[in-house]
Amino acid sequence: MAFYVQKYGGTSVGSTERIKNVARRVAKFHAQGHQIVVVVSAMSGETNRLIALAHEVQVNPDPRELDVMISTGEQVSISLLAMALMELDIQARSYTGSQVKILTDSTHTKARILNIDEDRIRADLAAGYVVVVAGFQGVDEQGNITTLGRGGSDTTGVALAAALKADECQIYTDVDGIYTTDPRVVAEARRLNTITFEEMLEMASLGSKVLQLRSVEFAGKYKVKLRVLSSFEDEGQGTLITFEEDEDMEQAVISGIAFNRDEAKITVLGVPDHPGIAYQILGPVADANIDVDMIIQNVGHDGLTDFSFTVHRNEFNNTMNILKEKIQPHIGARDVLGGDRIAKVSVVGVGMRSHAGIASKMFRVLAEEGINIQMIATSEIKISVVVDEKYMELAVRVLHKAFDLEQAP
Amino acid sequence: MAFYVQKYGGTSVGSTERIKNVARRVAKFHAQGHQIVVVVSAMSGETNRLIALAHEVQVNPDPRELDVMISTGEQVSISLLAMALMELDIQARSYTGSQVKILTDSTHTKARILNIDEDRIRADLAAGYVVVVAGFQGVDEQGNITTLGRGGSDTTGVALAAALKADECQIYTDVDGIYTTDPRVVAEARRLNTITFEEMLEMASLGSKVLQLRSVEFAGKYKVKLRVLSSFEDEGQGTLITFEEDEDMEQAVISGIAFNRDEAKITVLGVPDHPGIAYQILGPVADANIDVDMIIQNVGHDGLTDFSFTVHRNEFNNTMNILKEKIQPHIGARDVLGGDRIAKVSVVGVGMRSHAGIASKMFRVLAEEGINIQMIATSEIKISVVVDEKYMELAVRVLHKAFDLEQAP
Numbered sequence: 001m002a003f004y005v006q007k008y009g010g011t012s013v014g015s016t017e018r019i020k021n022v023a024r025r026v027a028k029f030h031a032q033g034h035q036i037v038v039v040v041s042a043m044s045g046e047t048n049r050l051i052a053l054a055h056e057v058q059v060n061p062d063p064r065e066l067d068v069m070i071s072t073g074e075q076v077s078i079s080l081l082a083m084a085l086m087e088l089d090i091q092a093r094s095y096t097g098s099q100v101k102i103l104t105d106s107t108h109t110k111a112r113i114l115n116i117d118e119d120r121i122r123a124d125l126a127a128g129y130v131v132v133v134a135g136f137q138g139v140d141e142q143g144n145i146t147t148l149g150r151g152g153s154d155t156t157g158v159a160l161a162a163a164l165k166a167d168e169c170q171i172y173t174d175v176d177g178i179y180t181t182d183p184r185v186v187a188e189a190r191r192l193n194t195i196t197f198e199e200m201l202e203m204a205s206l207g208s209k210v211l212q213l214r215s216v217e218f219a220g221k222y223k224v225k226l227r228v229l230s231s232f233e234d235e236g237q238g239t240l241i242t243f244e245e246d247e248d249m250e251q252a253v254i255s256g257i258a259f260n261r262d263e264a265k266i267t268v269l270g271v272p273d274h275p276g277i278a279y280q281i282l283g284p285v286a287d288a289n290i291d292v293d294m295i296i297q298n299v300g301h302d303g304l305t306d307f308s309f310t311v312h313r314n315e316f317n318n319t320m321n322i323l324k325e326k327i328q329p330h331i332g333a334r335d336v337l338g339g340d341r342i343a344k345v346s347v348v349g350v351g352m353r354s355h356a357g358i359a360s361k362m363f364r365v366l367a368e369e370g371i372n373i374q375m376i377a378t379s380e381i382k383i384s385v386v387v388d389e390k391y392m393e394l395a396v397r398v399l400h401k402a403f404d405l406e407q408a409p
Numbered sequence: 410m411a412f413y414v415q416k417y418g419g420t421s422v423g424s425t426e427r428i429k430n431v432a433r434r435v436a437k438f439h440a441q442g443h444q445i446v447v448v449v450s451a452m453s454g455e456t457n458r459l460i461a462l463a464h465e466v467q468v469n470p471d472p473r474e475l476d477v478m479i480s481t482g483e484q485v486s487i488s489l490l491a492m493a494l495m496e497l498d499i500q501a502r503s504y505t506g507s508q509v510k511i512l513t514d515s516t517h518t519k520a521r522i523l524n525i526d527e528d529r530i531r532a533d534l535a536a537g538y539v540v541v542v543a544g545f546q547g548v549d550e551q552g553n554i555t556t557l558g559r560g561g562s563d564t565t566g567v568a569l570a571a572a573l574k575a576d577e578c579q580i581y582t583d584v585d586g587i588y589t590t591d592p593r594v595v596a597e598a599r600r601l602n603t604i605t606f607e608e609m610l611e612m613a614s615l616g617s618k619v620l621q622l623r624s625v626e627f628a629g630k631y632k633v634k635l636r637v638l639s640s641f642e643d644e645g646q647g648t649l650i651t652f653e654e655d656e657d658m659e660q661a662v663i664s665g666i667a668f669n670r671d672e673a674k675i676t677v678l679g680v681p682d683h684p685g686i687a688y689q690i691l692g693p694v695a696d697a698n699i700d701v702d703m704i705i706q707n708v709g710h711d712g713l714t715d716f717s718f719t720v721h722r723n724e725f726n727n728t729m730n731i732l733k734e735k736i737q738p739h740i741g742a743r744d745v746l747g748g749d750r751i752a753k754v755s756v757v758g759v760g761m762r763s764h765a766g767i768a769s770k771m772f773r774v775l776a777e778e779g780i781n782i783q784m785i786a787t788s789e790i791k792i793s794v795v796v797d798e799k800y801m802e803l804a805v806r807v808l809h810k811a812f813d814l815e816q817a818p
Contacts, residue, residue, distance in 0.1 A: 016465035023466075050485065056425035057432075058492035065495075068503050069488035072481035076459065079478035082465035084572050085475075094477050098507065143508050 002167040003035040003125075007135065007157030010044035011174050012154045012231035013077050016084075022172075022231065023084035025132060030090055030255040035125045037164065039157040042073025042344070063108030067137075067147045069096065074134035074153070076352065082132045092130045095120070097137035097145070102156065104138035104146045111138055111146035111220075113155065116163040133160060151212030158215045162222035169219065169226050170238075171211060176230035177239035178203065180405040185396050188406035190396030192255060197243045199255045202348045202382045253358065254403040257396050260387055261291060261339065262341040264316035265375060267308040268323065270334025273300035277331065281307055284326050290315045294377045294384065304334075308375055310386065316340045325395055343392035346384040347399060359383050365402045371395055411576040412444040412534075416566030420583050421640035422486050425493075430579045431581075431640065432493035435539060439499055444534045446573065448544045448566040449490055451460045451482025461641055472517035476514065476546075476556045483543035483562070491541045498561040501539045503528070506546035506554070511565065513547035514553045520547055520555035522564065522627075525572040542569060560621030567624045571631035578628065578635050578637065579647075580620060585639035586648035587612065590666040594805050597815035601664060608664045611757045611791045626651065662760030662767065663812040666805050671754040672702060673725035674703065674784060676717040677732065679743025682709035686740065687728035690716055693735050699724045703753070703786045713743075717784060719795065751783065752801035754792040756808060768792050774811045780804055 006026065022038075025134055029036050029166035050070045050279055054061040078094035078318050085092035097104075101121065104111035124131050135153025138146045148155050149359075176191060178200065183189040197220045203214065211228060219226040229238035271277055282292060294310045311319050316338065323336045333337070352358040362383055366373060371394065375386035387395055400406065415435065422428050431447075433743040458477045463470040470478075487503035494501035506513075509529065513520035533540045544562025547555045557564050563580055570578035587601060587609065590597040604612070606629045610622065620637060628635040629652060652813035680686055691701060698816050703719045720728050725747065732745045771792055775782060780803065784795035796804055809815065 016462060019466055053425060053485070053489060054492060057428055057489050058496045061492055062495050065488040065491045065503055068491075068505070069485055072484045075481045075484075076462070076478055079474040080462060080466050082474045082477075083463060083470055086471050087467045094474055095555075096477070145505075145508075211545075 001033045003037075003164070004029065004168050004170055005037045005039060005157050005161040005166045006162065006170045006172060007039040007042070007153055008172045008231055009094055009153065010041040010047070012172055013040050013042075014044040019077070019080050020087075022081060022091075023088055025076070025231070025234075026081075027088045027090055030130055030207065037121060037125070037131045037133060037160055037166070038081060039133050039153055039160060040074060040077040041135050041153040042070075046073040046076070064144060067108045067145050071137040071145050071147055072133070074136050078132045078134045083345050085130055086133070090130055091128055092132060093124055094132040094134075096134045097156075098139040098143070099145050100133055101372070102133075102138035102159070104140055104148070106140040106142070106144065106146065108144075109147055110149035111140070113138060113159045113259055116159060116162050117209055121160075121164060133246045142278075149214075151215070154212040154215035155218055156224065158218045158222070158224050161224045161226075162218070167225065169224050171215075171226065172231035173228060174230065174232065175228070176233055176236050176276060177228050178241075178256070180255065181259070181396055181400050185259070185393050186257075186400045186406075188400065190406055190408065192239050193237065193254055194240045194242050194409075196350050197241055198381055199348050199350055200241050203256055203258050219243075220301050231408065243357070253355045254347050254349035254384075254405065255351075256348050256405065257403075258346045258348055259343060259392055259396050261392055262313050263310040263342060263344055263386075264313045264319075264338060264340035265310050265342050265386055266316075266319055266323065266336065266338040267306055268328070268333045268336050269306050270304050271307050272332060273303055273305040277305075278307065280331050281323070281327055282309070284322055285311070285319060288318065288322055289369060290322075294375060294386070296375055296377060308374070310344070311341075311342050341389045342386050343389045343395075344384055344386050345392060345395045345399065346382050347403065350381050352383070353380060361402065362399065363399050366395060369394060370371075410442045410444075412446075412573070413438060413577050413579055414446045414448060414496050414566050414570040414573065414575045415579045415581060416448040417450070417581045417640055419450040419455070421581055422449050422490065423453040425489065428486070428489050429496075432490060432497055432499075434492075434581075434640070434643075435494060436497045436499055436737060439539055444606045446530060446534070446540045446542060446569055446575070447490060448542050448562055448569060449483060450485040450544050451479075451486055455482040455485070455534075459637075459774055460734055464655055473553060476517045476554050480543070480546040480554050483545055484686035487541045487543045493538075494539055494541070499539055500537055501541060503541040503543075505543045506565075507552070509542055511542075511547035511568070513549055515549040515551070515553065515555065517553075518556055519558035520549070521789055522547060522557070525568060525592070527572050530569075530573060558623075560624070563621040563624035564627055566702040567627045567631070567633050567635065570633045570635075571627070572818065578633050578636065580635065580637050581622075581640035581750040582637060583639065583646050584637070585642055586637050587650075587665070589664065590668070590805055590809050594665075594668070594802050594814075595809045597809065599815055601648050602646065602817075603649045603651050604664055605660065605759050606650055607790055608757050608759055609650050611755070611788070612665055612667050614791075619692050633650050636797065641700075662764045663756050663814065664760075665757050665814065666808050666812075667755045667757055668752060668801055670801055671722050671753060672719040672753055672795075673722045673728075673747060673749035673797055674717060674719050674751050675725075675728060675732065675745065675747040676715055677737070677742045677745050678714045678715050680709075680716050680743060682712055682714040687715075687716065688753065689740050690732070690736055691718070693731055694720070694728060697727065699731075703784060703795070705784055705786055719751075719753070719784075722749050722756065750798045751795050753793055753795050754801060754804045755791050756812065757791045759790050761792070762789060770811065772812045775804060778803060778807055 076125040
């Protein structure tokens with residue numbers, strides 16, 4: 001007997017037939033004697049439909065009212081799933097974020113969870129109910145409806161698991177776990193049985209968009225066991241996200257290869273090498289609400305240095321304009337260069353902390369294939385390189401093979 | 410400067426374009442300095458769509474979960490209207506039934522309002538906001554979402570007007586007021602400027618389905634001025650429902666002609682004329698959840714009497730079976746006869762209290778047209794007759810003319 005919080009996303013509850021499938025899966029766990037709290041998203045497409053309606057009446061929809069509106073998507077899902085469970089003769093009860101209650105701050109459309117009132121859920125579980133909770137939504141101190149932002153249902157699931165001290169938070173999705181890399185690029189990509197929290201963070205932020213980043217951080221903070229599983233397969237253990245390295249049974253040096261072709265690179269040449277120059281360059285970029293990913297500044301010489309960074313490809317032209325018009329004349333840089341036909345490829349693994357030579361191996365493998373490295377950035381558990389976009393798939397494939405990722409450790 | 414509660418039904422908010430029209434109308438009142446609380450229904454068709462979804466997953470949808478689901482319809486409407494008002498530079502704020510809060514009993518799908526927390530609305534009005542409240546829904550003591558039953562948005566409007574002591578509750582609908590009879594039957598039918606509460610009750614229950622009956626009773630109980638207006642016309646005073654006869658400026662003897670062809674008649678012949686016989690006949694009918702409308706029992710002779718009543722036409726066969734199988738043998742009645750090709754026609758008016766001869770005039774007019782009267786029932790302000798269905802339109806037209814209803818008094 002265990003206590004699981006199970007979260008089902010929009011695709012898993014995308015139709016009444018799929019909701020019945022979710023009910024059957026929950027029923028199976030319930031029949032095994034487990035206690036189950038289910039968190040559901042809105043039916044796929046519903047949130048976008050509601051947002052479109054809002055834009056028909058208000059050019060910039062008011063955030064408070066938008067939350068009132070889009071929170072109805074999950075409210076429909078919870079009632080449907082509770083009914084589907086009852087149709088299988090299982091006692092079930094649904095709760096909105098306001099009812100549970102999931103207390104958040106008042107930052108409409110991207111609120112943060114402050115507290116969860118667990119008494120009501122505990123009483124229902126003790127009475128044999130399956131409890132169905134609306135994901136993505138909460139309520140602030142004043143009773144206003146709030147939402148947690150895109151993917152917020154994952155966060156609801158993790159927060160409930162933390163508050164209720166569940167044995168595991170199971171995130172059901174349309175993939176059956178976390179892979180060493182995208183199977184569409186490398187056919188030999190392999191599902192990981194476990195991945196560490198830190199690796200998961202790096203994989204998620206690098207574009208393996210299985211879990212919402214904030215929910216993973218939340219799970220790490222509260223030490224919630226998090227498992228990613230497929231809602232379309234009946235068997236399979238998914239991937240367990242662990243928080244202590246010695247739990248990592250696989251002991252692989254490298255866990256996966258992440259990649260991303262959504263970025264563009266910009267280099268400011270001949271920048272005076274004095275304190276505050278990074279802020280002078282990136283301050284106006286941040287003021288324009290442009291997120292910067294990699295930042296590289298090499299050692300300077302002759303009082304000058306070069307400064308490079310990457311931004312989302314959609315922001316490339318905008319960023320180039322800001323640099324050329326506002327920054328270059330202001331700081332007296334020699335030139336501003338850029339390119340948006342690049343890709344970022346990263347090897348990720350906690351093992352590299354204790355294994356030397358990972359970086360040199362990576363660079364050698366790429367060199368053997370004639371792939372030029374344009375930028376390099378490293379963290380404790382990740383090495384990222386920027387290469388020409390056309391080499392991205394090749395780079396991922398040769399690195400996946402070189403680090404033996406197709407074989408279980 | 411006045412304080413209005415305005416209620417807009419599903420047709421009035423049936424699209425984002427129509428919601429913008431409602432916003433413009435509210436804005437006009439707001440610009441005149443009036444305080445406005447708006448109650449809205451779900452967009453037309455939405456409640457039925459949600460109920461159909463529920464039936465896809467549960468044969469008999471659980472009432473608590475059904476309320477969670479269908480209450481989302483109004484929740485979408487309130488946020489859209491609040492946004493549309495803001496787009497017109499009017500401060501607006503929406504509230505669900507739970508937020509306001511509209512406290513009800515726990516009778517899901519047909520709950521009754523117990524109390525309304527008015528502080529929040531008063532504070533918003535004082536700060537210059539238009540307050541938009543979801544109709545049809547409330548919350549019980551345990552925090553469960555409840556709904557008030559079909560047409561419950563009218564009741565929400567009246568209840569808010571009562572709690573907040575509004576000057577008037579304005580029900581915007583797709584007709585521009587209450588008519589002396591259905592204009593589709595009598596082209597000369599005339600809109601009434603005022604109608605008394607009691608007349609309205611008789612007109613509503615007789616099939617002039619402009620307002621939900623319970624909301625009218627509620628308005629009567631709390632002396633709320635209730636006005637029916639068209640949401641599609643910019644001018645027009647609609648019909649004001651009054652609660653004191655001396656407010657009735659028109660002083661007409663008869664206010665209108667109501668009719669109904671949804672009924673069937675049943676007569677039990679040769680019933681032993683002793684105490685308790687009415688209960689013996691109607692008890693089993695009530696136990697089968699069949700509503701009885703007119704009931705007539707004449708003075709008996711030779712220890713026997715005849716007992717007649719009407720039911721909804723859909724219940725005719727069912728009721729006949731109950732009477733023939735369970736009741737006739739049990740009480741020893743001679744026979745049970747019935748017919749479902751009948752119509753009920755009623756003249757309604759508080760004036761008949763002080764004017765003799767209304768009934769005889771009605772019977773004479775019908776006799777002159779050769780229309781046979783099958784049953785007669787009277788109340789203080791209404792005389793109803795049952796006639797052959799084929800004479801219904803003729804009866805309504807000649808009575809409308811005979812009582813001079815085409816002319817304002």
